Structure formats: structure tokens, C-alpha cells
Amino acid sequence: MSSTVQPRGATKIALSVHSWLVYIFFFAPIFVLIVFSFSDGRNVGRWGGFTLEWYQGFFDHNQIQSAVWVSIRVALLSTVISVVLGTLAALALERFKFRGRQVFDALLYLPIIIPDVTMAVMMLLFFSEFFELLDAWFNLDWQKGFGSITISHIAFNISFVSVVVRARLAGMSEVLEEAALDLYATRWKTFRYVTFPQIMPGVAAGALLALTESLDDVVVTQFAAGPGATTLPVFVFGLIRRGVTPLVNATSVLMLTASVFLVALSLAFQQFSGRGGRSLLRGGREAVSTPNNQMKKEIYQ
Amino acid sequence: MTMVTVRPEEQEAAAAATPEYEKAASRAASRRGLLLALPAYAYLVLFFAVPLGIVMIYSFATRNRFGGTDLSGWNLEAYRKLGDPIVRDILFRSLWLAILTTLICLVVSYPFAYFMATRGPVVRNVMLIFVMIPFWTNFLVRNYAWRVLLGNDGLFTNISEAIGLGERELLFTTSAVMIGLVYGSLPFMVLPLYASIERIDLSLIEASRDLYASGFQTLRRILFPLSMPGVIAGSILVFVPSLGAYVTPEILGGAKTTLLGSYIVTQFLTARNWPVGASLSFVLMAVMLVATVVYFRTGGRNL
Amino acid sequence: MTSDGGNDQVNNQAAALELTAITKRFGSVVAVDNVDLEIADGEFFALLGPSGCGKTTTLRMIAGLELPSEGSLKIFGDEAATLPPNKRPVNTVFQDYALFPHMTVEVNVAFGLKMQRVPKVEIAERVREAIGLVRLEGLEQRRSQQLSGGQRQRVALARALVNRPKVLLLDEPLGALDLKLRQEMQGELKALQREVGITFVFVTHDQEEALTMADRIGVLNEGELLQVGTPAEIYEHPVNRFVANFIGQTNLLDATVVSNDTVCLANGVHIPGKSDLDVGSRVAVCLRPERAGMHRPDQVPADHQSVVGRLESVTYLGNALVYTVAFEWARLEVRRENQPGGYRPYVGEEVAVSWTLDAISVVRA
Known part of the structure; x- marks a missing residue:
């Protein structure tokens, strides 16, 4: 006798068909995009034979190439800085009581939950006021560009890193640190030999999340960018608004590949970092759902 | 003699404990905590709290004739514009x-999440991975993919023509925006729903069937109430971002379908009415804050 | 421990641990209240009490993981109350062992020596020795997740002992093990302590464990150290009702002091009972079930005190029988070895429960 919990008969078939449709909905657009990035011809709705010319175009396009480099530099720099600051913040919040702790905690959550548009507006007004002040007081003619983009990315990435690292720290027993102290380790050595190796997977996951966020962001960057420099997503966003072209298709596919690669890397890393017995999936689920706000963040764009 | 020993000449002066010493020690620990937090704290105050304050100041300011902003006279003019x-x-x-996006996501996700939760562990994990792949890929690209699909010479139009439905133009309509929003939000509904349904003791369903409930009654009276936390969490995760969406309507919507996000951006980039843009940003943030509080109140913490 | 002769000479006379007026407050809660305690060099000492009694806090203060609110704590004569844990010649075996999960057994054991910058050659030698001491040879390269509970405990012991601490602290060392392993480890721990000759202080809520292993026991309740003594002293002469009740099975009869060798039971009968408490103070007469006798009411030996009641129930334990005798004002348990023959009353029968003067003790209520 089979359980009544498992859907049976027509219900099961209906549910199963429904699930397949959901997956088709998920993957069809991506699939079509990939296929047509290889299609010869300007018409993105009809197959015009196989070509790699659009990918060639991607690498030949000067503005795209400079945007790619800005993106990479912004992503790396903002990730490094926010990993350091975010990890320190996580340690402070999980392991210490201090004055102003609750205010700090709230302040650290805000960048994650604030709508992107609001954050973008904040950055626009801030930099316009800030540069005006610089001009008025120091006669400095600074412009928005690489620096302002990086500053705004760090502002939201600190929070993402600290959320992920905190989750990891909360799961790590403080007794391990006490044991190290008991075994003659100084505070620094306790961190170096016990705390840090233990939270390393969290730090790595946080770094990958920060990297992804930075490479993904359009709205905040658009408002923080200036004539000085712009990132790939912002540049592509501009192209898209002007219309669909096979060049954008190819660029999109490359961006897609980059993000899939980052996720795969993060899953592999979590799997690899010796969390004995944890399945790939649980690692992946944690990576995705621990910062559930990653979800919100993305959709705001 | 290599161990750390209590040889008095080596050891730092230790004294008997006193309440004053205890207090001093706890103050020192608190200072260490603050010191660790300080870099991030200072950064966020300077580059987040201050900008937020500036937006607030702007929202009470007045636009002058040249499209600039007059910061001196504070008033509620910009907020009155909401009317x-x-x-x-x-x-x-x-x-x-x-709201519509949220409802569609809920209706589509619920049977899907339920089906997933009742599969064996292997199938379940595979299904989950394939929900997460689109969820992790670049957001801009995902929206763009729909533009390719729905465009006037896109696959969708071609198919619709081929099967005799005539030329259907979906792009730049509200429907297109909604498809894009649903597409982007679906995983955020599926994941919390799945998490809460998976947590339900499925023998409760057996018990319900044993007590003469029909399949539908079981769904309505047992399954749905028990999965409420997931429903609430998913709804908020879909609703709030959809309300402030900017990229999706910009790519898939048209001039007649301006939404809040785009309108705010327009105020800054073209209309040059910064106070109105600032006040709307503030309203949007308030909605988000309320939703977040609701979310945490309903125990969505560990989603 | 003979290796650090220098120190031994300096502090030859001093107690291993000397706690004076140690108090720990967490906010308004007093976790440990004005405790005075001296533990001699080489002693196996148990801190015993129910959960939340302050025993773990006391241990953590000795380890340096908790700063006392007040008081002095000397380790071999040197003040250490405010010394950080990494500057104390004391090591701890934590309750759940707290093995570093990202290190092998060997690296775990070597950790303390490495932190003290002991030369590599010596580390290798001492680690090998310590692993041999707890009989873990062959498991050096394992990680803690790959070890059984008993093995983990041995690693934790080796990791602490390799540092040759002057005092070893153990927090519920057997708590995480199942019953059979626990009993086995009791003997082993005791033997290990004799072998290394280090002062062991362990915390437990299990009175049987304390009685079996410890040379002396300190009983704590609600932050107060109620009694310190050998297992026999504590079992036979508990200072108050709590200690009597907490250690072993016991019958407690409410009574009042009438004179320094007489008390008045709740039923008004005066019986001999020595106490140095003030006349009129409320006390309890403590009679262990196995010390009580049971006779036909007309056959009580002349030198026995007795009370007569009705046999209410008999519990069969295999090696013994426990009789519950009800009186109008109390209920007593009597434990008899299960031997053939002898007096076997029926339920409902009138029986006399009897005792000799040295079988009872009068304790504060």
C-alpha cells in the first residue's frame, strides 16, 4: 500500500507536467539567447547559420573591453576591502558586546534590504554634494568614475560579506576559541590558527557573493558611474535600451558564463573545504539561502 | 622547562580579583569589539548613513527654476506631489x-514546491539545483533573454505567426513587464515555499486523509495553513522588489507602462526634480522597512 | 610530575589551588558565592552539584576563562585570579572536548606546545608520549569527526596532559559517553591520574561518578560550597539536608533539637541523636536505607531505636529488596540484601524499622 502523501494518478501527472513547464519557463529564454548568440545575421528571431563573429565583436569593441576591465577592477577591489571590513564586523558582532552594537547591527542590515533605486539615488546625491564640496574647499575637480563606483559597491558588499561570515561564526562553537586560549595561544594566534580556519568557508562564500553582486549591479553603478568610467552591465544596459543586437547576445552569454562559473566555483569550494559529509547541494543551498537577501537585492535591480 | 609556568619573575603581575578589575576588563573587551567594528562602522556611516541623510534633506527641499535644488526652505512640497x-x-x-506578480508566483510555485518536497532525496536535490541556476545568473542577462524572445522579430512572434495566431506584439506592454518580473522572482517564491513544506510532517496529511478529508480539504485545512510561513516569506520576497523594480520595466516595458522605479530615476536624470525623486525613494524604502519587519516578525529569519 | 623541579621547590608547601572568597556575579545573578576552597597537590578532586549550581563557573574561573568578580585564586601559591588563560599552568578537558575539527589528532595534541614555542624535536617526542599515554597510537592522522566518543575524550586528555599542566581541569569529562564506556573510563581516568601525578579537578553532576573517582568532593548548590570532604565523610556525615539528599539514597525525618544528644521526631518521640546545633533548631534525621534494620515489632534488638509502621510495598531489585514502610507522619525505605531465609514480611503487615545510634546522623534541615 503506498502512502497517501505521495501524489498519485492524475494528480501526480498534473504536478509533474506542471514542474516540467516551470523548468521550460526557467530555461527557454536562456537557451534561446545562447543559441542566437551563434546565429549569423542581424535578425535575432531567425537562425542564420553558425558564426562566432559576435564573440569576435565583443573582443574587438573598445568600449566593451574597457568596461570589462573597469568591472573586473571594481569587483576585485571592492571584494577585497569588503571582505576585510565585513569579516571584522562579523567578528565584532558575534563575539563581542560593545556600545553601539545594536545601531551597528541595524546599519549593517540596511544596505541589503534597501531598494536598489533608493541606494542609487543616495549615491547620486552623495557624490554630487561631495564633489561640490571638494571643488569648493580644495579646488579639486574630481569626477564620478572608478572611485565612486568602487565606494558604492563596498557600501553594499560589506553587508553581504558580514551576513555570510556571521552565519558561519554563529555555527562555530566559542569553546574552540576557549580551548585555544587554554592551550597557551594568544588572542592573535587563536584567531590565526582556530577562528580563521573555521570561518574560512564563510569568508570565501562571502567573497564570491560580493564578487557576484559587484559584477551584477546595474542600478547603483549607473548612478555612481560617470564620464570617467563605467562597468560592463551599465554599458550593456545602455546598449539594450537602444535595441537587441547579436553583439549584446554574445556579451550576455559571456556574462552568463561568468556568473555560472562563479557559482560553480563557490559550490566546489564549499564542497572541497572539508565540511565532512555535506552534500554538494546542502553547500549550495547554504550559499544561496544564507543571505536570503541576495534574492531581494537582485530583484530590486 | 619549556612550558609556561608560574615562575613569578616571568609572569605579569596578577592580583586578586575585584569588582573594579572586572569592570575594567569588561570595558577593555568592549573596546576591542568596537575597534574591530570601527572600520566597517565608519565606512557605513560615511558612505551609507550620510547619503541616506542627504536624500532625506533633499526630499524636503524645493526645486528651483533651473532644475537645481534649493536646500534652504524646508517643506513637504515633494511629498504633496504623491497626490x-x-x-x-x-x-x-x-x-x-x-500584487499580481506575487499572486502569479504563488500559484505557479506552490504545486511545484509541493511536488519537489514529496520527491525522493536525489530527485529533490536535482530539482533544487535547477531552480538555483537561473537564480544565480546575471539579472540583466535574464531580463534581456526575454527581450530576445518577445521582440517583434523574436521567436515568440515567429511561433505565434506560424501557428496562425497572428502577429502578437508583447514587448513593451505591461504583460511583458509582468512576465519579466515573474521570471525574476519565481525562485524567491519557490525556495521559501519548498523550505516550509519540506519541514511539515507529512504524516499529518495521512492523518487528514484517514479522517475522511478529501485531497482538496487536506490542502486547504492542513497543508496550506502549515506552510503559511513560507507563503508569507515568499510573498514579501517577491512583492517588495517588484514594487521598486527598475531594470525589468526599463528593458521589457514601454513608455506607457512607467513604474515607480523608472519614475524615480527619471526625476533625477531627465526631469531634474530631485526633491520629488528623493521623497519617492523614501516612500519606497518605508514600504520595504515595513515588509522587512513583518518578515522577521513571522519568523522568516532562517529561510 | 617531576620535570619542573624548580617550581616544585619554590612552591613545595603551597596547595595546588587555593580559592579565597571567590565570587562570580553575572548581572544580578550570583553564580558563585564567596567560595573558599583548598585543593592539595596530587589530589583528585570533584566539584559536585546539580546543573546551574556554579560548579562549571568555578572551573572556568580556575582555567581563566571567566574572571572572578571578587576573591583570590592561587595556583601553587601564586596569585592567578586575573591571569589570562594562556598564562596559567592549567589545562582543561572541555565538556564536548572542543577538538579542533580542522586538525588531525597529532596536530591537536601538539597545539599547546607549538603555541609555547617548544622546539620541534621535543614537540614530536612529547606528542608521541602523550598519545601513547592515552593509547591512541595509530590514530595520529585522523580528524576528530572520524573518532568515536571515547577516542575523542582521549585526544582531549592527551592534548591537555602533553603540556604537563600543574592542574588538569575536566568539565563533565564522562558526560558525553554512554553508560558502559563511562564506567570503563572512570577506572582509567583514576589510573591515569595516579600515573601522571597531576592534580585533577573535575566537575560532575553525577554523585556516583564523584564517589567512585574522587579523593575529595566539594558539593555546590546555588553558588554555595556546602561541604568539602572525602566520599566517606560526605556520605556518612552530610552537613545538611541538601547534601544528604543529593548523595545517595536516604530517608530524612523531620525533627527538632532537644539537647545536644537528643532530638524530637515529628511524631513527638524523643530519640538519641548527636548534634551541636542550638536547642530548638529544626533538623533532619538522616537514615540510609541500607543502614536501617527491619524486624517484627516484638523482636527489635535491645540496643536499637525503632519506630513501628505498616509495610506498604516491596520493590524487587534482584540483588536487593527495598521495603517501603508507612507511618502516620513519614515514610521510610529499608534496603535488604536479597539472601535466602531471614525476615520477609508481607505487604500490610506491621513492621518495626530500627537503627543503631551510629547509623543515623542529624543534619541541618
Whole structure:
């Protein structure tokens, strides 16, 4: 006798068909995009034979190439800085009581939950006021560009890193640190030999999340960018608004590949970092759902 | 003699404990905590709290004749603009679209999440991975993919023509925006729903069937109430971002379907009415804050 | 421990641990209240009490993981109350062992020596020795997740002992093990302590464990150290009702002091009972079930005190029988070895429960 919990008969078939449709909905657009990035011809709705010319175009396009480099530099720099600051913040919040702790905690959550548009507006007004002040007081003619983009990315990435690292720290027993102290380790050595190796997977996951966020962001960057420099997503966003072209298709596919690669890397890393017995999936689920706000963040764009 | 020993000459002066010493020690620990937090704290104050404050100041300011902003006279002019018919239409349209998106996501996700939760562990994990792949890929690209699909010479139009439905233009309509929003939001509904359904003791369903409930009654009276936390969490995760969406309507929507996010951006980039843009940003943030509080109140913490 | 002769000479006379007026407050809660305690060099000492009694806090203060609110704590004569844990010649075996999960057994054991910058050659030698001491040879390269509970405990012991601490602290060392392993480890721990000759202080809520292993026991309740003594002293002469009740099975009869060798039971009968408490103070007469006798009411030996009641129930334990005798004002348990023959009353029968003067003790209520 089979359980009544498992859907049976027509219900099961209906549910199963429904699930397949959901997956088709998920993957069809991506699939079509990939296929047509290889299609010869300007018409993105009809197959015009196989070509790699659009990918060639991607690498030949000067503005795209400079945007790619800005993106990479912004992503790396903002990730490094926010990993350091975010990890320190996580340690402070999980392991210490201090004055102003609750205010700090709230302040650290805000960048994650604030709508992107609001954050973008904040950055626009801030930099316009800030540069005006610089001009008025120091006669400095600074412009928005690489620096302002990086500053705004760090502002939201600190929070993402600290959320992920905190989750990891909360799961790590403080007794391990006490044991190290008991075994003659100084505070620094306790961190170096016990705390840090233990939270390393969290730090790595946080770094990958920060990297992804930075490479993904359009709205905040658009408002923080200036004539000085712009990132790939912002540049592509501009192209898209002007219309669909096979060049954008190819660029999109490359961006897609980059993000899939980052996720795969993060899953592999979590799997690899010796969390004995944890399945790939649980690692992946944690990576995705621990910062559930990653979800919100993305959709705001 | 290598161990750390209590040889008095080596050891730092230790004394008997006193309440004063205890207090001093706890102050020192608190200082260490603050020191660790300080870099991030200072950064966020300077580059987040201050900008937020500036937006607030702007929202009470007045636009001058040249499109600049007059910061001296504080007033509620910008907030009064919320009652303006154009702005009100945009607010309602955004609200309606966000609600509709949330409902569609819920209806589509629920059977899917339930089906997933009742599969064996292997199938379940595979299904989960394939929900997460689109969820992790670049957001801009995902929206763009729909533009390719729905465009006037896109695959969708071609198919629709081929099967005799005539030329259907979906791009730049509200429907296109909604498809894009649903597409982007679906995983955020599926994941919390799945998490809460998976947590339900499925023998409760057996018990319900044993007590003469039909399949539908079981769904309505047992399954749905028990999965409520997931429903609430998923709804908020879909609703709030949809309300402030900017990229999706920009790519898939048209001039007649301006939504809140785009309107705010327009105020800054073209209309040059910064106070109105600032006040709307603030309203959007308030909605988000309320939703977040609701989310945490309903125990969505560990989703 | 003979290796650090220098120190031994300096502090030859001093107690291993000397706690004076140690108090720990967490906010308004007093976790440990004005405790005075001296533990001699080489002693196996148990801190015993129910959960939340302050025993773990006391241990943590000795380890340096908790700063006392007040008081002095000397380790071999040197003040250490405010010394950080990494500057104390004391090591701890934590309750759940707290093995570093990202290190192998060997690296775990070597950790303390490495932190003290002991030369590599010596580390290798001492680690090998310590692993041999707890009989873990062959498991050096394992990680803690790959070890059984008993093995983990041995690693934790080796990791602490390799540092040759002057005092070893153990927090519920056997708590995480199942019953059979626990009993086995009791003997082993005792033997290990004799072998290394280090002062062991362990915390437990299990009175049987304390009685079996410890040379002396300190009983704590609600932050107060109620009694310190050998297992026999504590079992036979508990200072108050709590200690009597907490250690072993016991019958407690409410009574009042009438004179320094007489108390008045709740039923008004005066019986001999020595106490140095003030006349009129409320006390309890403590009679262990196995010390009580049971006779036909007309056959009580002349030198026995007795009370007569009705046999209410008999519990069969295999090696013994426990009789519950009800009186109008109390209920007593009597434990008899299960031997053939002898007096076997029926339920409902009238029986006399009897005792000799040295079988009872009068304790504060």
C-alpha cells in the first residue's frame, strides 16, 4: 500500500507536467539567447547559420573591453576591502558586546534590504554634494568614475560579506576559541590558527557573493558611474535600451558564463573545504539561502 | 622547562580579583569589539548613513527654476506631489503589478514546491539545483533573454505567426513587464515555499486523509495553513522588489507602462526634480522597512 | 610530575589551588558565592552539584576563562585570579572536548606546545608520549569527526596532559559517553591520574561518578560550597539536608533539637541523636536505607531505636529488596540484601524499622 502523501494518478501527472513547464519557463529564454548568440545575421528571431563573429565583436569593441576591465577592477577591489571590513564586523558582532552594537547591527542590515533605486539615488546625491564640496574647499575637480563606483559597491558588499561570515561564526562553537586560549595561544594566534580556519568557508562564500553582486549591479553603478568610467552591465544596459543586437547576445552569454562559473566555483569550494559529509547541494543551498537577501537585492535591480 | 609556568619573575603581575578589575576588563573587551567594528562602522556611516541623510534633506527641499535644488526652505512640497494624478497612477500601477506578480508566483510555485518536497532525496536535490541556476545568473542577462524572445522579430512572434495566431506584439506592454518580473522572482517564491513544506510532517496529511478529508480539504485545512510561513516569506520576497523594480520595466516595458522605479530615476536624470525623486525613494524604502519587519516578525529569519 | 623541579621547590608547601572568597556575579545573578576552597597537590578532586549550581563557573574561573568578580585564586601559591588563560599552568578537558575539527589528532595534541614555542624535536617526542599515554597510537592522522566518543575524550586528555599542566581541569569529562564506556573510563581516568601525578579537578553532576573517582568532593548548590570532604565523610556525615539528599539514597525525618544528644521526631518521640546545633533548631534525621534494620515489632534488638509502621510495598531489585514502610507522619525505605531465609514480611503487615545510634546522623534541615 503506498502512502497517501505521495501524489498519485492524475494528480501526480498534473504536478509533474506542471514542474516540467516551470523548468521550460526557467530555461527557454536562456537557451534561446545562447543559441542566437551563434546565429549569423542581424535578425535575432531567425537562425542564420553558425558564426562566432559576435564573440569576435565583443573582443574587438573598445568600449566593451574597457568596461570589462573597469568591472573586473571594481569587483576585485571592492571584494577585497569588503571582505576585510565585513569579516571584522562579523567578528565584532558575534563575539563581542560593545556600545553601539545594536545601531551597528541595524546599519549593517540596511544596505541589503534597501531598494536598489533608493541606494542609487543616495549615491547620486552623495557624490554630487561631495564633489561640490571638494571643488569648493580644495579646488579639486574630481569626477564620478572608478572611485565612486568602487565606494558604492563596498557600501553594499560589506553587508553581504558580514551576513555570510556571521552565519558561519554563529555555527562555530566559542569553546574552540576557549580551548585555544587554554592551550597557551594568544588572542592573535587563536584567531590565526582556530577562528580563521573555521570561518574560512564563510569568508570565501562571502567573497564570491560580493564578487557576484559587484559584477551584477546595474542600478547603483549607473548612478555612481560617470564620464570617467563605467562597468560592463551599465554599458550593456545602455546598449539594450537602444535595441537587441547579436553583439549584446554574445556579451550576455559571456556574462552568463561568468556568473555560472562563479557559482560553480563557490559550490566546489564549499564542497572541497572539508565540511565532512555535506552534500554538494546542502553547500549550495547554504550559499544561496544564507543571505536570503541576495534574492531581494537582485530583484530590486 | 619549556612550558609556561608560574615562575613569578616571568609572569605579569596578577592580583586578586575585584569588582573594579572586572569592570575594567569588561570595558577593555568592549573596546576591542568596537575597534574591530570601527572600520566597517565608519565606512557605513560615511558612505551609507550620510547619503541616506542627504536624500532625506533633499526630499524636503524645493526645486528651483533651473532644475537645481534649493536646500534652504524646508517643506513637504515633494511629498504633496504623491497626490498628483500622474504620480498616483504610477504608484497604483506599480502596486497592482507587484500584487499580481506575487499572486502569479504563488500559484505557479506552490504545486511545484509541493511536488519537489514529496520527491525522493536525489530527485529533490536535482530539482533544487535547477531552480538555483537561473537564480544565480546575471539579472540583466535574464531580463534581456526575454527581450530576445518577445521582440517583434523574436521567436515568440515567429511561433505565434506560424501557428496562425497572428502577429502578437508583447514587448513593451505591461504583460511583458509582468512576465519579466515573474521570471525574476519565481525562485524567491519557490525556495521559501519548498523550505516550509519540506519541514511539515507529512504524516499529518495521512492523518487528514484517514479522517475522511478529501485531497482538496487536506490542502486547504492542513497543508496550506502549515506552510503559511513560507507563503508569507515568499510573498514579501517577491512583492517588495517588484514594487521598486527598475531594470525589468526599463528593458521589457514601454513608455506607457512607467513604474515607480523608472519614475524615480527619471526625476533625477531627465526631469531634474530631485526633491520629488528623493521623497519617492523614501516612500519606497518605508514600504520595504515595513515588509522587512513583518518578515522577521513571522519568523522568516532562517529561510 | 617531576620535570619542573624548580617550581616544585619554590612552591613545595603551597596547595595546588587555593580559592579565597571567590565570587562570580553575572548581572544580578550570583553564580558563585564567596567560595573558599583548598585543593592539595596530587589530589583528585570533584566539584559536585546539580546543573546551574556554579560548579562549571568555578572551573572556568580556575582555567581563566571567566574572571572572578571578587576573591583570590592561587595556583601553587601564586596569585592567578586575573591571569589570562594562556598564562596559567592549567589545562582543561572541555565538556564536548572542543577538538579542533580542522586538525588531525597529532596536530591537536601538539597545539599547546607549538603555541609555547617548544622546539620541534621535543614537540614530536612529547606528542608521541602523550598519545601513547592515552593509547591512541595509530590514530595520529585522523580528524576528530572520524573518532568515536571515547577516542575523542582521549585526544582531549592527551592534548591537555602533553603540556604537563600543574592542574588538569575536566568539565563533565564522562558526560558525553554512554553508560558502559563511562564506567570503563572512570577506572582509567583514576589510573591515569595516579600515573601522571597531576592534580585533577573535575566537575560532575553525577554523585556516583564523584564517589567512585574522587579523593575529595566539594558539593555546590546555588553558588554555595556546602561541604568539602572525602566520599566517606560526605556520605556518612552530610552537613545538611541538601547534601544528604543529593548523595545517595536516604530517608530524612523531620525533627527538632532537644539537647545536644537528643532530638524530637515529628511524631513527638524523643530519640538519641548527636548534634551541636542550638536547642530548638529544626533538623533532619538522616537514615540510609541500607543502614536501617527491619524486624517484627516484638523482636527489635535491645540496643536499637525503632519506630513501628505498616509495610506498604516491596520493590524487587534482584540483588536487593527495598521495603517501603508507612507511618502516620513519614515514610521510610529499608534496603535488604536479597539472601535466602531471614525476615520477609508481607505487604500490610506491621513492621518495626530500627537503627543503631551510629547509623543515623542529624543534619541541618
